[in-house]
Amino acid sequence: MRGTLLCDMLLALLFTHGVFASKFQEYILAPKHRSVTPLSLHAVYGDVKNADALCTNVHEPEGQRFGPNSSIILDFGKNIAGTVDFNVRSVSGTDEYIGFSFTESSMWISPYHCDSGTSATYDSPLWFNIPKKGRYAADKSHQRGGFRYLSVWHNSTGTVSLEDLSVSFTASPEMENPADYPGYFNSDSEKLNRVWYAGAYTNQLCTADPTTGNALGIPGTNWYYNGTIANGTSVLMDGAKRDRLVWPGDVVISAPSVFVSTNSLDGIKNAIDSLFILQQSDGRLPWAGAAFTRPGYFPFSFTYHLYTLLDLHLYYLYTGDVEYLAHYWGQYKKAISWTITTIDSSKLANVTSTNDWLRSGMGGHNVEANAVLYYTLDISLQLAEVLDDHSQDDLWKSIMNGIKTSVNERLWDPAQNLFFDNDHNQTPNAIHPQDGNSWAIIANLVDAGRAAAISTALTDRWVKPYGAPAPEAGATISPFATGFEVQAHFLAGFPDRAIDLIEFMWADFMLDDPRMTNSSFIEGYATNGDLHYAPYDNDARISHAHGWATSPTSSLTFYAAGIQITSGGGKTWMVQPRLGNLQRIEAGYETPLGHFSASWMTDPGTKAIIGSFNTPKGTSGTLILPSVEEKVIVKGSKGVVHPVSSADGLKFEGLSGGNYQIRLG
Ligand SMILES: *[C@@H]1O[C@H](CO)[C@@H](O)[C@H](O)[C@H]1NC(C)=O
Ligand SMILES: *[C@@H]1O[C@H](CO)[C@@H](O)[C@H](O)[C@H]1NC(C)=O
Ligand SMILES: *[C@@H]1O[C@H](CO)[C@@H](O)[C@H](O)[C@H]1NC(C)=O
Ligand SMILES: *[C@@H]1O[C@H](CO)[C@@H](O)[C@H](O)[C@H]1NC(C)=O
Ligand SMILES: *[C@@H]1O[C@H](CO)[C@@H](O)[C@H](O)[C@H]1NC(C)=O
Ligand SMILES: *[C@@H]1O[C@H](CO)[C@@H](O)[C@H](O)[C@H]1NC(C)=O
DSSP states (O other), X not given: OHHHHHHHHHHXXXXXXXXXXXXXXXXXXXXXXXXEOOOEEEEEESSEESTTTTSTTOOOTTOEEEOTTEEEEEEEEEEEEEEEEEEEEEEESSSOEEEEEEESSGGGOOSSOOOOSSSSSOOOOEEEEOOSSEEEEOOGGGOEEEEEEEXXXXXXXXXXEEEEEEEEEOSSTTOSSTTOOSOEEEESOHHHHHHHHHHHHHHXXXXXXXXXXXXXXXXXXXXXXXXXXXXXXXXXXXXXXXXOSOOHXXXXXXXXXXXXXXXXOHHHHHHHHHHHTTOOTTSOOOSSOTTTSBTTBOOOOHHHHHHHHHHHHHHHHHHOOHHHHHHHHHHHHHHHHHHHTTBOTTSSBOBOOOOSSSOSOOOBSOHHHHHHHHHHHHHHHHHHHHHTOOTTHHHHHHHHHHHHHHHHHHSEETTXXXXXXXXXXXXXXXXXXXXXXXXXHXXXXXXXXXXXXXXXXXXXXXXXTTBOBOTBTBSEEOHHHHHHHHHHHHHTTOHHHHHHHIIIIIIIITTTSTTSOSSSOOSOEETTSOSOOTTOSOGGGOOSOBGGGOHHHHHIIIIISOEEEOSGGGSEEEEOOOOTTOSEEEEEEEETTEEXXXXXXXXXXXXXXXXXXXXXXXXXXEEEEOOOSSOEEEEETTEEEOOSBOTTSEEEEEEESSEEEEEEO
């Protein structure tokens, strides 16, 4: 009995961690082992002997010798996170020091200072006094959350010889092997493949031990990370270098991309807990978690308040953990009740807090805020169904109807085929926001015609080769707001636009530009390609690993490969591939109920999408395929299945979990 059980468990382990981990492993940027060594030597200054001795695969028995005031720059080839650890072979001199400087971008490489985790111009090196030979290591509060380049500066007058320099990788502490991904993605576009894995890795860099959070307000000299921002083993933060805080808006983008790749959800749960514990007695949830929010200081954002509720929904969706959902349901409803008090005679919420994702002009009858509210109420009705609590259904539905009618009547600008930001400035020069227009499509506030028109108008504004602009935040390109735009193009029926945007903005610019890390995604930049983010005075402060920039990872899986779960743990699902001009795509991920996967190709002659998909036994769902003139045959384990409608794509309903083959007839 016990033997069989053990055997089953081993088999299960093999299945969850063996089979899928090996798929497309070559794209995974996370290290398999936590001790990471520098890939190459980038520069040498002054009298240094065996300057490459600290690099991977170099065996120099004498180690590396630094003469007076000398330094080297090491390149890890990708953004990493961790504590430095090294051995001193020998030292001569009286008061010897070694200082380490860190930078994510090549723009701030210097032996004499780091880029910046703070608002100060630069952060100081991390100094070690070297009185004698032996092993030295930084403690965990002196880990650097994001860096690709590491400089080693010997500022003193004697000589110091170093060997065995490594960085102990501190990101994703909850993962035994950070390179063990149950999810995978591959297509005939190498750009998309690299973007998918860089998004996954970005979120790993943004996941840390919750006692090493908060880079805001720390000094630039002798910096440290020692804020406790959540309970538990790990927490999903906004950025790796900074802020190292829980921002619920960021989680709305990063959580889905975590789910489809590492499926390591511990940091999401701890983040959600850290937000609900800060709820005010009137129902309001905080703009950000501890230690940003603290006793006597409660900054509020209308959208981020709702994002905490959406984060809870995502966690429930990915785990099927009804108990966890039920635990917060009272607080959830209280948060919705507060929001409803902001609805006025226009039937729209009147937003009175200016805080949002650092865009400007938030307030009044804002389209983004009302679209997010509409979407949240829709989700709330689904959760009410799960918990069989229909006490609020009528109220929530009537508010949704009011918002839908009012947004479309009061905020639409037919001259631009876009929504105005609000109703207090509707002049020709008024802002037509990227966030609100994208959200209007995601929230299903608009009909198909209006969705298509918005998609076209947003595409016409692209600033190639840099990205899609967010005029509501100045001359800014926001990978966060553009993440919503990517989803909007897929949902409006224009997968080619979504894929084009991901390829030129995320791959050609955000990976391949030499100022980027070629491995993780930046927080924001300017429409002229400068790595200047309008809200910050100090460009060295910009984070180059920001989870809110990772929408393509989940979007490619959910929309391009088209595998979506629609209820807790994957009990129900919808499969709807959108290949655009791609020839081939395959993707898969794990849920508590089993594996979901799909493998598609575009038939060259007919342009029909053919291939196969697999969903777990005991689940059920819907398949939607594009209509083509040719006959497509869908065959499951119980034989051929037939579409219920073919008006707007071929729709197959009530399919039971299992394997399906889609072939030309
Ligand atoms: C150390 O060397 C750098 C150039 O390699 C120079 O700019 C700096 O002034 C030197 N510092 C001292 C204290 O000599
Ligand atoms: C080297 O840096 C350390 C740490 O900042 C400092 O205490 C020391 O005076 C510096 N040495 C020289 C020679 O500048
Ligand atoms: C963090 O470290 C600083 C400097 O050592 C110290 O002053 C501060 O009290 C520490 N904060 C916490 C929360 O431990
Ligand atoms: C950790 O949990 C305790 C007990 O619920 C709570 O008091 C504390 O505020 C939590 N810490 C954070 C940072 O959320
Ligand atoms: C929204 O509420 C604020 C504060 O109560 C009020 O000053 C403002 O006029 C309202 N805006 C609209 C568009 O009703
Ligand atoms: C960027 O990373 C990819 C692997 O993800 C690598 O093939 C490519 O050479 C790198 N580009 C540069 C310029 O280092």
